[in-house]
Amino acid sequence: MYYIDPHLHMVSRTTDDYETLAKMGCVAISEPAFWAGFDRGSGESFRDYFRQLTEVEPKRAAQYGIQHFTWLCINAKEAENVELSREVLKIIPEFLDCPNVLGIGEIGLNKNTKNEAIIFQEHMELAIAHQQQVLIHTPHLEDKYQGTRMILDMLGEHSIDRSRVLVDHVEEHTVGPVLEAGYWAGMTLYPVTKCTPSRAVDIIERHGAERLCVNSAGDWGPSKPTAVPDLVLEMRRRGHKESLIKKVVYDNPRDFFSQSKNFNLENPAER
Amino acid sequence: MNSNQILDREFLEIRAKILEVAAALDRIERAEGDVSGEPRMALIAEAIKIIASGHSDPIRAEKIQLLFSRTYDEQWRDEFSIASRS
Ligand SMILES: [Zn+2]
Numbered sequence: 001m002y003y004i005d006p007h008l009h010m011v012s013r014t015t016d017d018y019e020t021l022a023k024m025g026c027v028a029i030s031e032p033a034f035w036a037g038f039d040r041g042s043g044e045s046f047r048d049y050f051r052q053l054t055e056v057e058p059k060r061a062a063q064y065g066i067q068h069f070t071w072l073c074i075n076a077k078e079a080e081n082v083e084l085s086r087e088v089l090k091i092i093p094e095f096l097d098c099p100n101v102l103g104i105g106e107i108g109l110n111k112n113t114k115n116e117a118i119i120f121q122e123h124m125e126l127a128i129a130h131q132q133q134v135l136i137h138t139p140h141l142e143d144k145y146q147g148t149r150m151i152l153d154m155l156g157e158h159s160i161d162r163s164r165v166l167v168d169h170v171e172e173h174t175v176g177p178v179l180e181a182g183y184w185a186g187m188t189l190y191p192v193t194k195c196t197p198s199r200a201v202d203i204i205e206r207h208g209a210e211r212l213c214v215n216s217a218g219d220w221g222p223s224k225p226t227a228v229p230d231l232v233l234e235m236r237r238r239g240h241k242e243s244l245i246k247k248v249v250y251d252n253p254r255d256f257f258s259q260s261k262n263f264n265l266e267n268p269a270e271r
Numbered sequence: 272m273n274s275n276q277i278l279d280r281e282f283l284e285i286r287a288k289i290l291e292v293a294a295a296l297d298r299i300e301r302a303e304g305d306v307s308g309e310p311r312m313a314l315i316a317e318a319i320k321i322i323a324s325g326h327s328d329p330i331r332a333e334k335i336q337l338l339f340s341r342t343y344d345e346q347w348r349d350e351f352s353i354a355s356r357s
Contacts, residue, residue: 112341112347114351114352114353117351117353118353121356141339142339142340142341143340143341144340145336145337145340145341145343146340146341146342146343146347149343150343150347153345153347153348153355154356156357157355157356157357158356158357171336172330172332172333172336173333173336173337173340199332202332238272239272
């Protein structure tokens with residue numbers, strides 16, 4: 001089955017991973033800007049990272065017939081440094097017209113601090129000023145519920161079309177509030193700290209597949225870039241219709257991304 | 272799938288996962304030191320109670336998630352002295 005992985009940090013993965021993804025049916029990837037595993041020293045360092053996301057990765061992906069899209073921001077962890085964040089916020093508009101940029105992301109909260117909240121709001125203002133879609137990271141583990149609710153509070157303060165915002169890494173206790181508020185939601189398949197494929201399918205069965213996407217969020221840490229096919233298999237084993245599976249792993253991310261003028265997905269069936 | 276088919280499929284998985292939890296708790300107790308006053312141990316005990324709770328309310332996973340979550344205070348902006356933008 002063809003699928004799209006809407007959240008995958010390929011700068012941290014090998015070219016062999018692109019090959020495996022292609023063999024498994026992945027036709028497009030969206031890569032949000034994130035934390036490199038260490039705090040960067042200057043805004044210029046982000047300029048190079050944005051070049052990697054807009055120039056290098058699309059070429060690497062294309063070698064395997066995969067379309068590469070991206071989102072730009074300073075991640076929630078480094079957003080603790082307000083001065084650095086504001087430098088990065090000034091650089092982002094230079095890249096918004098690059099052909100693979102879908103919007104601003106993954107912004108969000110990490111430890112739910114005041115500085116993170118301030119920079120989240122400044123990103124939202126930037127997104128609105130430039131009519132960009134938004135992809136949002138929610139915190140890990142014990143911070144997730146509090147952080148997700150704070151994010152929903154802040155989103156509610158902006159007049160942005162809610163169907164152009166995706167709140168990512170939802171789990172059993174946060175998916176309801178996100179979907180009920182009218183946003184898109186993403187589930188991340190991680191072995192220990194997020195959703196397993198079976199729990200993700202439980203969530204689809206309980207909440208329906210409307211505005212719900214699934215991703216591997218593969219990065220430099222323990223993660224599995226090919227986790228989306230695991231979910232496909234789990235849905236098949238439970239006897240779900242192919243049309244429902246396709247909706248979750250292909251139609252939904254396509255429909256969400258299609259609201260961005262730069263999303264020019266080639267229909268794999270018509271290639 | 273009906274509940275019987277799911278049980279057939281999940282039984283050995285559930286058995287294995289329960290054994291892992293039991294063995295990990297044994298390992299903690301067998302080791303030197305005392306963690307009986309540790310808040311995390313109380314959370315684990317509470318989570319096990321939720322798992323064992325009745326079947327009238329099948330949202331155990333959600334309840335366990337909330338149990339392991341920091342509390343959310345609607346007035347969080349006051350603590351940060353951040354004004355609402357609306
Ligand atoms: Zn990410």
